Amino acid sequence: xxxxxxxxxxxxxxxxxxxxxxxxxxxxxxxxxxxxxxxxxxxxxxxxxxxxxxxxxxxxxxxxxxxxxxxxxxxxxxxxxxxxxxxxxxxxxxxxxxxxxxxxxxxxxxxxxxxxxxxxxxxxxx
Amino acid sequence: xxxxxxxxxxxxxxxxxxxxxxxxxxxxxxxxxxxxxxxxxxxxxxxxxxxxxxxxxxxxxxxxxxxxxxxxxxxxxxxxxxxxxxxxxxxxxxxxxxxxxxxxxxxxxxxxxxxxxxxxxxxxxxxxxxxxxxxxxxxxxxxxxxxxxxxxxxxxxxxxxxxxxxxxxxxxxxxxxxxxxxxxxxxxxxxxxxxxxxxxxxxxxxxxxxxxxxxxxxxxxxxxxxxxxxxxxxxxxxxxxxxxxxxxxxxxxxxxxxxxxxxxxxxxxxxxxxxxxxxxxxxxxxxxxxxxxxxxxxxxxxxxxxxxxxxxxxxxxxxxxxxxxxxxxxxxxxxxxxxxxxxxxxxxxxxxxxxxxxxxxxxxxxxxxxxxxxxxxxxxxxxxxxxxxxxxxxxxxxxxxxxxxxxxxxxxxxxxxxxxx
Numbered sequence: 053x054x055x056x057x058x059x060x061x062x063x064x065x066x067x068x069x070x071x072x073x074x075x076x077x078x079x080x081x082x083x084x085x086x087x088x089x090x091x092x093x094x095x096x097x098x099x100x101x102x103x104x105x106x107x108x109x110x111x112x113x114x115x116x117x118x119x120x121x122x123x124x125x126x127x128x129x130x131x132x133x134x135x136x137x138x139x140x141x142x143x144x145x146x147x148x149x150x151x152x153x154x155x156x157x158x159x160x161x162x163x164x165x166x167x168x169x170x171x172x173x174x175x176x177x178x
Numbered sequence: 179x180x181x182x183x184x185x186x187x188x189x190x191x192x193x194x195x196x197x198x199x200x201x202x203x204x205x206x207x208x209x210x211x212x213x214x215x216x217x218x219x220x221x222x223x224x225x226x227x228x229x230x231x232x233x234x235x236x237x238x239x240x241x242x243x244x245x246x247x248x249x250x251x252x253x254x255x256x257x258x259x260x261x262x263x264x265x266x267x268x269x270x271x272x273x274x275x276x277x278x279x280x281x282x283x284x285x286x287x288x289x290x291x292x293x294x295x296x297x298x299x300x301x302x303x304x305x306x307x308x309x310x311x312x313x314x315x316x317x318x319x320x321x322x323x324x325x326x327x328x329x330x331x332x333x334x335x336x337x338x339x340x341x342x343x344x345x346x347x348x349x350x351x352x353x354x355x356x357x358x359x360x361x362x363x364x365x366x367x368x369x370x371x372x373x374x375x376x377x378x379x380x381x382x383x384x385x386x387x388x389x390x391x392x393x394x395x396x397x398x399x400x401x402x403x404x405x406x407x408x409x410x411x412x413x414x415x416x417x418x419x420x421x422x423x424x425x426x427x428x429x430x431x432x433x434x435x436x437x438x439x440x441x442x443x444x445x446x447x448x449x450x451x452x453x454x455x456x457x458x459x460x461x462x463x464x465x466x467x468x469x470x471x472x473x474x475x476x477x478x479x480x481x482x483x484x485x486x487x488x489x490x491x492x493x494x495x496x497x498x499x500x501x502x503x504x505x506x507x508x509x510x511x512x513x514x515x516x517x518x519x520x521x522x523x524x525x526x527x528x529x530x531x532x533x534x535x536x537x538x539x540x541x542x543x544x545x546x547x548x549x550x551x552x553x554x555x556x557x558x559x560x561x562x563x564x565x566x567x568x569x570x571x572x573x574x575x576x577x578x579x580x581x582x583x584x585x586x587x588x589x590x591x592x593x594x595x596x597x598x599x
Binding site: 054138139140141142144145160165 | 266269304306352353354355356360364
C-alpha cells in the first residue's frame, strides 16, 4: 500500500456564489466519499479561502518577507485535501474521481517515503 | 564469418524484433523494476549471439531468451535483496498465485505470458504519463529500440530522449502506475489510450515532421507490428481491428507517394499498380469486420479508427467516390469532433460541391487555435483558392503553408505549386 495526497483545486468564486442547494450537495458528496472510504482515508481537511492565506519567503539576506495571499495565484486554488492509502495509482485515481468539485479538479501526489530508514518506513512495500 | 554465424545473427535480429516485448514483459514480473529487467534482457540477447552460432538456433527462441533473462534476473534479485528493499518496486498483481521466486522453469508460466505483454503495454501507455513519454516508452520497451533510435525517430537529441525516458520510468515506479491489465470497466478507455499512442507513432512515420525524407519506414513498420500484436491480444475491441486496417490501407500507397525524382505525387495521380494490393485486400476485409462488429454492439456506432479505416478503404478504390467520403466524414465528425477531421471533410466537399463551398467550410477553422500552426490548413486553403482562380490570395496561402512545413518533399511540392501560379 502507498499513500497519496489528493489535492482539491477549485474555483473559489464558484464556492462563494453557490446557492444553498449546491453547497449542501457538495458537502453531502464529501460525507459520502468519507463514509465509503473510511478505511482508506488517513486524513482530510478543507482550507479557509485564499483571502486568508499568508506567504512567507526568505528575503535572501537572512530575513523573511511576509505577504498577503497564496504562494501562487491561480484561478483554481487549493481548497482542501485527502490523504489516502491505495494499492496503486489506478486505485488512487478511482478514488479521486469520486470527490466532488465545482469546476476545478484534483491533483494526486504520491507521498515520498524516506529510504534512509529502510525497513522501518511505513510506506515501503516488501 | 561462417554460415552458422550469419544464420545465428539473423535469428537473433529476428528474435529481437518479434520477441523483445514478450521476453521483457516476462522478466519485469521477476525484477519488478524496468531498468533491471531491460539489463537482463539485453544480457540474454548478448548470450544468444555468443551461443547460437555454436549450439544452433533453439526451436523456440523466445522461450530460450526468456529463460536466460529470467534466470539472470532471479540471480541479481536474490543477490541484491537488501538493496532492492529501498527501491520503489512496480506494483504487480499476483497472477494465479504464481510466485516467480519459487517457481522453477518447469512451471507452465507461459500460459500467462501473452497477458504480460499487455501489462507492459498498458503500463507504457498509462494516461498519467505525457503522450510523448508514452510513445517513447512504447518504442523503447515494447519495440526494443535503443534510446538513440527513439531520439532519431522524434528528431530530438539522445540526451533529451534519455532524460524523457528516465523521467517516465521514475514516475511509473514512484507514483505507483501498476504493471497490470486494466479491469474490464476501464479496458475500453485504456485501450483507446494505447491506440492513440500507436496511431501517433504511425502518423509520425507516415509523414515525417521534418527532414529530407517524406516518410520513416522504420516507424511505420514498428507501428504495424505493434498493431498486429494488439489485434491478437485485444482483437475483441473493433477499434483495434480498425486501426490495423487503417495502417494497412494507408501504408499500401507507400511505394507510389514519391515519383522517381523523389517528388510528391498526389493521390489522384499515383500509379495504382505500385500500390500493395495484398495489404489493401487484408485492410478491406479487416475494416468490414470492424464495422460489422461495431454495429453489433448495442447503441454503439463505429469508433474513430474504424471510420478512418473506412475512409482509407474508399481511397483505395478504382475511382474515388467523394459523396461516400463526405458521408463518412460526417459520421467521423460526430464521433471525433476534431478540427483536422473538419478540414478533411472540406476537401471532400470541394469535390462534391466545388471549391467555393469548401472554402466557406474552412472559415471557422481559420480562427481555431488548435490549427494555428497546422500547415495542411494553409495548403488546403491555397489549393481551393488556386482552383477558384483567386491567385494573389492563393500565393499568400502557399507561402504561409511553406512557413509551417519542415518536411522537405512537402516543401518542394508547395514551392512548385507556388511557382506554377
